[in-house]
Amino acid sequence: MSNSRNSRRTQQWRDTTIPRRPLLWLAAALLFTLPALLGTLASWVPFLFLFALVLKFWMEPRGYRLRSTSLKLILMALTLGAIFLSYNTLKGIEPAVSLLTVLVSLKILEAHTAREFQVMVTMAWVLCLCGFLLSQDLAIAFCLFVAFALLIAALVQFHRGSSPGAFWLPLATTLKLVAQAAPVVVLLFLLFPRINTGFQFRIGDLHAAMTGFSDRLSPGGIEMLANSSDIAFRAEFPDRRTRPAGPMYWRGLVMWHCEGLEWRAPYAPASISDSSRQYPASDKAIRQRITIAPHGARWMFALDRPFGIPSGAMLARGNYLYSVQPIRKSRRYEVLSSTDPIGKELGARERREALQLPASISPAVRELAGSLAARNSGPRATVASALQFFRTQGFRYSLSPGEYNKNDLDEFLFRRRTGFCEHYAASFATLMRLAGIPARVVVGYLGGEYNDLGGFFLVRQADTHAWCEVWIPENGWTRIDPTTAVAPDRASLDLSSFLAGRIASGEMATGRTAFVTQLARLPLVNQIRLIWEALNYQWDTRVLAFDADVQDVLLTSLGLTNSGPFPLVMQVLIVVSALLIIYAGWMQLQTRPRADRIQALYERYCQKLARIGVQRDPWEGPSDFAKRAAQSLPNASECVRQITETYIALRYAPGPTAISLDKFAKEIDAVTAHR
Amino acid sequence: MKAGKFPLLYPTASFAGLLFVLGAMWYAASSQNSPAVYLLLFALTAVFLVSIPHTLLNLADVTIAPESAKPAFAGQEVSLPVEIMNCSRATRRGIQLVVPGRGGKRKHVDCIPAGKAARVTLRFPAKQRGEHRIATLRLTSTYPLGFVRVLKKFGSSQTYLVYPKPSGDPRLPMHRARSPHSRPQTELAEGDDFAGVRAYVPGESQRHIDWRAVARGQPLMTKQFAAEAEGSVHLDFSALRFHGAEERLSQLALWVIEAERVRRPYSLRLPNTEIAPAVGEAHFHRCLRALSLFPGKEGA
């Protein structure tokens, strides 16, 4: 061929440098692994990484590369030192990931052969793995799977060599591979037993940092969460008819200990014994399926007054769910709640706790509480007059009420009168206690955004809310939300919609720029956001929640766990192999040379003869072959002669022939009989 | 050309890297009980598994047809042109061809479109003189991912000749003295007058190649000089004073090249054959063939 010289050049090229295109794909893949690692890497490492990539593209066409061993060692030592300086240690996952990234950067500068390219791809896969260990967020996972696909594309491009064609062709091959691999992935993911290797390691304390509210309600604590769009949990109502009609108060934890404006939950809440629980009528129970995001603490969420307890949790005093283990990973559970107030009797110990007050309450506050209680005799009247007090005395609801100390009850009640839900809840509960009504503060979430696509409510950290419960003898613990006295529509909406409404009506100044707010209100953007959230939900519930335990449940329900994991492994492998064989057969059919029927029949005949021991050379004409076959197979010579005559007549003779193809087919079918 | 019954499939070196990555992923996934890492592990496993039939079928309906290898001198390279035919309806990519056990390099063919053929020239060192058989040719491919290699063996009865390595005294023996004791006398076999050019004969000295013609893109030509001695040269194996048969064959080979270069008729006498004086390409190759097939410890 005329390009023999060209191919010789590629030959040398292949041994000394890595062609540009595979390197580009690899670089793209590496870039996509970066977002997952960014949070973990020492700040200078990404720059080194990018610098190495850029440098490589400058060096490669010029034939430069990192050659000297001593230089490599020096660079290695330098970067190792730098990592140590950045972290003050070399132990743990962060320095390890930084080290790996640095190694990849140095390898990029050094690599120049086919083998080293493979090594780089291997390292990039390990980077993908690290990314998944560090973050399982959908956006990050998306980046990592893009990187994964790009790595495959890099390999395909590498093995394509200098084949002509557009740059995206390897991507097409990759997509084909991935599409074919998808059923195998699903099969393996669902059914391949998650055999535990027995070795455990903990990735730092990455998720130990608590998200969401804490067990202490101090002024300004919830306020900080008001701008957080982090997801707290998602809730589905499997029985659609039992969706609550009113505002959704998601109970988090109950605080008993009052210190004025600051309230605190018990460190180790006591569990409510089974016998003391009251079960409401089953038709009033609301079933919820909740996927909780890891927050590092142990409380779990449910609509107000849960009673059906998921496994691994207990019902703590104050009627809230409390997990046995801290929630460090995404978890899904089902719970039943009732909307009716519960608790018909208040024990002496509980009453004492629900009336506990700090000593530091000022006389003015005591006087206010006294005046609220004195005017009326019953607790309901006291509650009403307290709410009336908030409603009429010029209290304002604000996200930025300014700083309060835990003893600034006077400041809030008499002077500034500007606060957020926590201020209202805390001061209201304190006032109730001062008025002799047992009261407690409940922290949780209010509202949630409904996602049409996913059919779930999304509750964010911004939806954090605090309200009160007071003991009314004939009614039990009754929910009172003093915030609604100030901002009546807050309860029916989630916070962001509520704030958006307030900003639009000019009641509140916005923190965000007008443009972003405008953008967020565009229907298209909103739609995209909803789709993304639905995807996110699917990712969380279908993938991230499908761990070994869930798989075990699935396998048991399918009846596949009876005989232990290894038969199952075998079964899965058999199914996978069958699938691969089907692929192979299909591809074979797609690519086999096309031949007309005569030709196909003749080929079958040749194959039959080959099995008997006479192989036709591809360039052998039919009559020459017949001659040879007749010599080697004297018994079949008449048959061979017959078939060859028919074949020649069909294929080479002039004009239409009277011989039917079926007759030819029969002759060929008869060959084995002659044998 | 007939292929072995089934193509063989075996892992490549980069498969070890893949195993390492898969092992690391499995360890991480199971110890973290992390479905996301399991997903990555299974994705990589599945893509690898799916690539196996792709690799396996990359050589389906691909056959080869070696052409005749040109004779080469020992110490030079044998070049064996081979045509790789893709009879399938798909483009075949990343195909390598190698003659096993000859120390030659793998030849890469990056792309053969459906129904087309590619021609590669395998080069491997010609080590010993004689007639050698190319027993097998191996067609391999690792496309698309390079974790497994598919191997198709093609049996071949093709042979190639390796002429003895030309060495010794380049001066041609002067006259027909056949006495085994006399030292072959030589004469200057070339004059000073440029007489023209003719095709370069492989193995002869490169001193007289017309490099300017090469630069113009013409094939290799040798400049000829006049004052070439008339009369034929008799090259006699038994008249040489060397002890070893191989040395003698090398000397004779050199003389054959020299005589052919100066277009002087030459005859060759070996203990088992005798070739009458003549000149020309056919004669040249006949003489060298006789030399290369000379029975000896190294002869094939």
Add this chain to the structure above:
Amino acid sequence: METMFAQPIIPADDSSVTDDVDAFVKQICEVIVGKNHAVKLAVACLLARGHLLIEDIPGVGKTTLSQALARSLALAFQRIQFTSDLLPADILGNSIFDRDEQRFVFHRGPLFSQVVLIDEVNRATPKTQSALLEAMEEHHISIDGVTYELPEPFFVVATQNPQTAVGTFPLPESQLDRFLMRIELGVPERASERAMLLGMDRREMLKELKPVISPRTLIEIQDNVRKVHASAALLDYLQDLLDASRQRHNPGLSPRAGLALLHASQAWALMNGRDMVLPEDIQAIGITVMGHRLGHDIEQPGQSGRTLADNLLHSVPVP
């Protein structure tokens, strides 16, 4: 090359044609002993309206073969020995001034014959060679603006000696293409040579040869050759061969070579009593038709064309 079947697979329309040709071949084989295949090829070349180049050393029967062909066909025979001082006019003819008629009269040269044997065609100068080859191709001669038709049938047998290099002008590739076939007779086998030594003098035998085919019949047979059926499958194979040669060699086979292959294989099929061409026919005549056309591959100097042709035939699959 023989097919395995004694009887033709599909009988030709006119079996007398085959009989005539068989008798013709048989008679020549009596004169040229032990060269049956070469003789059949030569006859095929004649039937395909091609010209023949015989490349061999002197004394193997080149002249005898061409004379035997001419006599068995009752055709006019001329022999021209090419030398380096031969001029085009010496073979084509001259215009000579006739005093009686006061005008130039064209005197036809030796080429105006039906079977022309050109001995040592590579000894003449390129000028003469090209005059000859043009006449061969065009079947007419133009001199002084007048065109003279050459007789029908017109068959040139040229010989050249491959070993004498001194003082020759090797035919250029473009002109080698004009010959349908190049054959080699070669030294006869021992038994055949013995038979020849024992038998009659060849000259005597030639004199006693009786015409087997009349020129009219020959032209008819030549017409029939062109009618031998080449199916689509066969043309596929033929084109595969041409494509393969173009891929592997530089230059590959020309379209004219493709036509040559077709016509020669048609003739061969007819001689074997078939009314259709089989791949085997192409393979039988392939080396002689392609050999001289492939022998000058600029990328593979020194490879004999016959080897290259043989490689082609042994690698291009029959579809």
